Amino acid sequence: MEPFDPAELPELLKLYYRRLFPYAQYYRWLNYGGVVKNYFQHREFSFTLKDDIYIRYQSFNNQSDLEKEMQKMNPYKIDIGAVYSHRPNQHNTVKLGAFQAQEKELVFDIDMTDYDDVRRCCSSADICSKCWTLMTMAIRIIDRALKEDFGFKHRLWVYSGRRGVHCWVCDESVRKLSSAVRSGIVEYLSLVKGGQDVKKKVHLSENVHPFVRKSISIIKKYFEGYALVGQDILENKESWDKILALVPETMHNDLQQNFQKHHSSLQRWEYLKKAASQCPSNIKNEKCGPWLEWEIMLQYCFPRLDINVSKGINHLLKSPFSVHPKTGRISVPIDLQKVDQFDPFAVPTISSICHELDAIFTSEAEKEENQAESDIKHRTRDYKKTSLAPYVKVFEQFLENLDKSRKGELLKKSDLQKDF
Amino acid sequence: MEFSGVKRRKPWLIGDQRKASYPHSLQFYLQPPSENISLIEFENLAIDRLKLLKSVENLGVSYVKGTELYQSKLEAEIRRLKFSYRESLEDEYEPRRKDHISHFILRLAYCQSEDLRRWFIQQEMDLLRFRFSILPKDKIQSFLQDSHLHFEAISEEEKNLREQEIIASSTSLGGPKLELEYVYKIPFADALDLFRGRKVYLENGFAYVPLKDIVAIILNEFRAKLSKALALTARSLPAVQSDERLQPLLNHLSHSYIGQDYSIQGNAGKISLDQIDSLSTKSFPPCMRQLHKALRENHHLRHGGRMQYGLFLKGIGLTLEQALQFWKQEFIKGKMDPDKFDKGYSYNIRHSFGKEGKRTDYTPFSCLKIILTNPPSQGDYHGCPFRHSDPELLKQKLQSYKITPGGISQILDLVKGTHYQVACQKYFEMTHNSRDPDLDNRRLLTACPVLGMYALPTMPTVGTIFKDIVLREQCVVETAWMVYMTGRRITENDDMNRGEKETESQSLESSVNERKRPGGQWMSVIMTFPVNILLFLYILLAQCRG
Numbered sequence: 001m002e003p004f005d006p007a008e009l010p011e012l013l014k015l016y017y018r019r020l021f022p023y024a025q026y027y028r029w030l031n032y033g034g035v036v037k038n039y040f041q042h043r044e045f046s047f048t049l050k051d052d053i054y055i056r057y058q059s060f061n062n063q064s065d066l067e068k069e070m071q072k073m074n075p076y077k078i079d080i081g082a083v084y085s086h087r088p089n090q091h092n093t094v095k096l097g098a099f100q101a102q103e104k105e106l107v108f109d110i111d112m113t114d115y116d117d118v119r120r121c122c123s124s125a126d127i128c129s130k131c132w133t134l135m136t137m138a139i140r141i142i143d144r145a146l147k148e149d150f151g152f153k154h155r156l157w158v159y160s161g162r163r164g165v166h167c168w169v170c171d172e173s174v175r176k177l178s179s180a181v182r183s184g185i186v187e188y189l190s191l192v193k194g195g196q197d198v199k200k201k202v203h204l205s206e207n208v209h210p211f212v213r214k215s216i217s218i219i220k221k222y223f224e225g226y227a228l229v230g231q232d233i234l235e236n237k238e239s240w241d242k243i244l245a246l247v248p249e250t251m252h253n254d255l256q257q258n259f260q261k262h263h264s265s266l267q268r269w270e271y272l273k274k275a276a277s278q279c280p281s282n283i284k285n286e287k288c289g290p291w292l293e294w295e296i297m298l299q300y301c302f303p304r305l306d307i308n309v310s311k312g313i314n315h316l317l318k319s320p321f322s323v324h325p326k327t328g329r330i331s332v333p334i335d336l337q338k339v340d341q342f343d344p345f346a347v348p349t350i351s352s353i354c355h356e357l358d359a360i361f362t363s364e365a366e367k368e369e370n371q372a373e374s375d376i377k378h379r380t381r382d383y384k385k386t387s388l389a390p391y392v393k394v395f396e397q398f399l400e401n402l403d404k405s406r407k408g409e410l411l412k413k414s415d416l417q418k419d420f
Numbered sequence: 421m422e423f424s425g426v427k428r429r430k431p432w433l434i435g436d437q438r439k440a441s442y443p444h445s446l447q448f449y450l451q452p453p454s455e456n457i458s459l460i461e462f463e464n465l466a467i468d469r470l471k472l473l474k475s476v477e478n479l480g481v482s483y484v485k486g487t488e489l490y491q492s493k494l495e496a497e498i499r500r501l502k503f504s505y506r507e508s509l510e511d512e513y514e515p516r517r518k519d520h521i522s523h524f525i526l527r528l529a530y531c532q533s534e535d536l537r538r539w540f541i542q543q544e545m546d547l548l549r550f551r552f553s554i555l556p557k558d559k560i561q562s563f564l565q566d567s568h569l570h571f572e573a574i575s576e577e578e579k580n581l582r583e584q585e586i587i588a589s590s591t592s593l594g595g596p597k598l599e600l601e602y603v604y605k606i607p608f609a610d611a612l613d614l615f616r617g618r619k620v621y622l623e624n625g626f627a628y629v630p631l632k633d634i635v636a637i638i639l640n641e642f643r644a645k646l647s648k649a650l651a652l653t654a655r656s657l658p659a660v661q662s663d664e665r666l667q668p669l670l671n672h673l674s675h676s677y678i679g680q681d682y683s684i685q686g687n688a689g690k691i692s693l694d695q696i697d698s699l700s701t702k703s704f705p706p707c708m709r710q711l712h713k714a715l716r717e718n719h720h721l722r723h724g725g726r727m728q729y730g731l732f733l734k735g736i737g738l739t740l741e742q743a744l745q746f747w748k749q750e751f752i753k754g755k756m757d758p759d760k761f762d763k764g765y766s767y768n769i770r771h772s773f774g775k776e777g778k779r780t781d782y783t784p785f786s787c788l789k790i791i792l793t794n795p796p797s798q799g800d801y802h803g804c805p806f807r808h809s810d811p812e813l814l815k816q817k818l819q820s821y822k823i824t825p826g827g828i829s830q831i832l833d834l835v836k837g838t839h840y841q842v843a844c845q846k847y848f849e850m851t852h853n854s855r856d857p858d859l860d861n862r863r864l865l866t867a868c869p870v871l872g873m874y875a876l877p878t879m880p881t882v883g884t885i886f887k888d889i890v891l892r893e894q895c896v897v898e899t900a901w902m903v904y905m906t907g908r909r910i911t912e913n914d915d916m917n918r919g920e921k922e923t924e925s926q927s928l929e930s931s932v933n934e935r936k937r938p939g940g941q942w943m944s945v946i947m948t949f950p951v952n953i954l955l956f957l958y959i960l961l962a963q964c965r966g
Binding site for chain 2: 008018097113114115116131140148149151152177181182183185186187188192193194195196198199200205207208209210211212215307308311
């Protein structure tokens with residue numbers, strides 16, 4: 001892959017926005033079938049331009065308007081906001097208080113930095129293949145809940161470009177949800193609680209809610225490979241002391257001694273499980289048995305969500321297919337069928353796909369004669385010939401499902417109208 | 421609602437008709453009253469309900485809601501004020517009618533700002549929760565039906581399919597007794613208070629709620645309906661205000677309360693930046709103390725911390741210029757580029773002072789907000805230490821603050837019982853011992869806005885302050901009423917309050933005209949409580965009648 005140089009961004013973005021950005025699909029998404037008048041026109045976008053210039057309340061009339069503006073301004077970053085009561089680019093003309101955010105997708109942002117206390121391989125903005133499993137688990141757990149518990153059908157998961165993933169829930173009813181309900185959903189999905197001050201961040205009650213139980217079974221599939229082998233969380237005294245902080249004091253001596261005798265995290269974990277099941281749970285507020293094991297697994301593996309991203313209807317979130325200015329990676333959709341195989345380091349960067357495009361273009365330009373004609377033809381096929389193609393396909397599948405749903409709803413409505 | 425100056429003729433409903441108009445001891449206030457009442461009754465009803473809601477608020481802070489003590493005290497208060505609460509053999513028509521009409525009157529007063537609405541909704545919800553808790557089970561179904569809440573119970577087979585899940589989710593169910601319970605299938609968004617705490621089983625967008633948990637849902641419905649109704653009322657208020665008899669009343673309502681928790685303008689520019697370090701250890705509540713310390717140590721705070729601490733500093737009197745200087749100085753120590761600060765952070769500071777964007781002059785977070793929302797995670801220092809810290813670490817912190825071991829164990833007990841605000845109150849009592857007789861001349865600033873107080877050095881204990889305020893307010897309500905009734909001004913000889921030099925009526929009047937005045941300090945504090953709205957209407961009436 002072509003190495004990415006941030007200094008080249010202006011040139012690369014020019015090419016990207018002229019030839020590669022999937023405008024048609026993008027518009028198809030945000031227009032939502034044109035069922036609601038002005039839905040796209042009232043949508044806020046924000047652009048971050050060169051030199052950190054940030055402009056909010058951008059809005060566009062249609063796909064071609066969007067294209068023209070993006071090509072003109074060459075944004076380094078694009079964020080998507082809410083659908084407002086009026087066109088955002090005219091918000092200053094609206095009477096005070098009348099300009100309101102009305103609808104938006106339910107979004108989630110899972111950031112690897114929030115796991116710094118439990119990953120040993122990297123910290124802050126760094127990620128590696130070892131800790132990426134945290135994202136895989138997070139996607140599986142959250143997606144299952146959104147689908148099976150809440151009944152949400154249209155969920156788009158996107159790689160953020162550097163150290164995390166985003167989820168966009170686009171069901172019609174979901175876009176109308178209030179801030180309070182969004183907060184409630186995040187609360188439902190939260191188990192890891194506490195900041196620097198708190199050592200033990202997960203406390204399970206005796207009654208284990210089905211959501212927690214199902215999340216634990218998902219984690220179980222990955223725990224050995226991720227935590228015991230990859231992260232090696234019981235590797236040495238320094239690392240297993242952190243686990244002991246989560247375990248009742250009465251067990252510490254026994255565990256310390258026996259950990260010394262064992263030779264791998266795997267063995268030590270087995271021992272811990274056995275010790276936990278044997279310890280008498282008569283001490284107030286201290287749990288033993290399987291709860292202890294689960295609490296540790298959850299603290300090390302369960303997803304950590306940022307409630308502020310999800311609860312505000314007017315919150316702006318990075319757009320899919322936006323470029324990450326520091327890594328050059330494109331924010332691509334993640335194929336849920338292949339989530340275990342997703343490799344963030346294999347995600348195309350803007351330099352790599354521009355490079356691919358150049359290579360194709362030079363060879364094809366020799367065949368085409370009419371420049372204008374080839375321009376249009378190219379635009380519809382360009383991304384298809386780069387490594388961006390499979391990701392656009394995932395996006396298109398998502399859009400297909402949205403369309404199907406919409407048709408189903410319209411049919412239902414018209415059926416009802418025919419019946420008296 | 422029509423008002424007549426003529427002596428009212430009570431509508432003569434007989435027996436069954438009276439029962440039929442108010443079939444339940446509680447209601448959702450879906451229909452406004454349609455009878456004529458006199459202005460006098462109008463005011464009486466409003467005052468009584470206000471007293472009731474104020475009691476609800478006080479009891480809610482002093483006792484744990486739902487405990488026997490709380491329930492019995494609340495019941496006594498309701499009975500004392502002659503409102504309805506329980507099914508009984510007696511004729512319940514009068515108390516239920518009073519309940520109905522007074523609620524709608526207070527809607528007029530409390531629809532006018534976000535803060536007022538929030539307060540009103542909170543107390544009405546607590547009241548409804550209490551009444552529902554003493555409703556007999558067999559009456560629940562009919563009450564629900566009459567309130568237009570259509571909760572469908574699911575069939576036996578559907579229940580059996582999900583038995584395990586429902587039992588595992590609902591903490592209110594003890595053991596496998598599902599056959600005896602009704603279970604209702606409700607869209608998940610209608611069961612917010614249940615699903616957010618994972619207290620109910622969710623499947624495919626529906627919550628499966630046993631009868632016992634229906635209360636939470638009902639309260640949610642109530643809150644939503646009341647919230648909408650208040651918004652509508654606010655919009656139609658101008659029409660009501662055009663009625664000349666109500667104009668002075670309602671005019672005063674909309675002008676005397678400016679919708680802030682406490683008089684920020686009165687405080688601006690009163691502390692200097694170099695005072696902050698010492699204030700932080702002597703007078704800040706522990707949540708702000710910890711934020712200040714983290715800021716000094718790390719030369720940085722994350723967003724949650726900046727919001728909580730920044731707004732607090734504004735509340736205690738930092739001007740915008742001071743705030744900008746304060747944050748910038750500290751961030752620069754952390755090797756931040758001054759330009760980056762100007763670009764990234766100063767906009768937000770100016771925004772929180774109401775100088776950017778939609779120009780809302782944000783008020784500091786209340787304790788409830790800090791405790792209930794936005795819990796801190798890795799790298800955060802905001803939140804409430806009593807709520808969000810590990811008990812062990814909290815203990816160490818309190819020890820380092822030199823709290824006595826006895827005090828620490830009291831505090832930890834309160835924390836265990838989830839009485840975080842009472843724990844903070846206790847912390848205050850432990851750290852501030854002296855009672856300053858020179859109270860009037862001290863500025864009282866706010867940091868724990870439930871109480872509306874935080875003290876500068878050498879202030880009386882918060883417990884005493886709180887009691888003083890409650891007493892004062894009760895006195896003030898009584899006083900204002902007396903002034904109204906008798907047209908007489910209270911003199912210094914009246915023993916209405918405990919040793920304050922200034923007279924009640926003087927301070928009330930002076931506050932009507934002017935918010936800030938030396939010696940008028942107590943009033944600026946009392947102004948913060950929503951009860952003041954109607955207080956001033958009575959003063960005005962008193963003055964009109966001479």
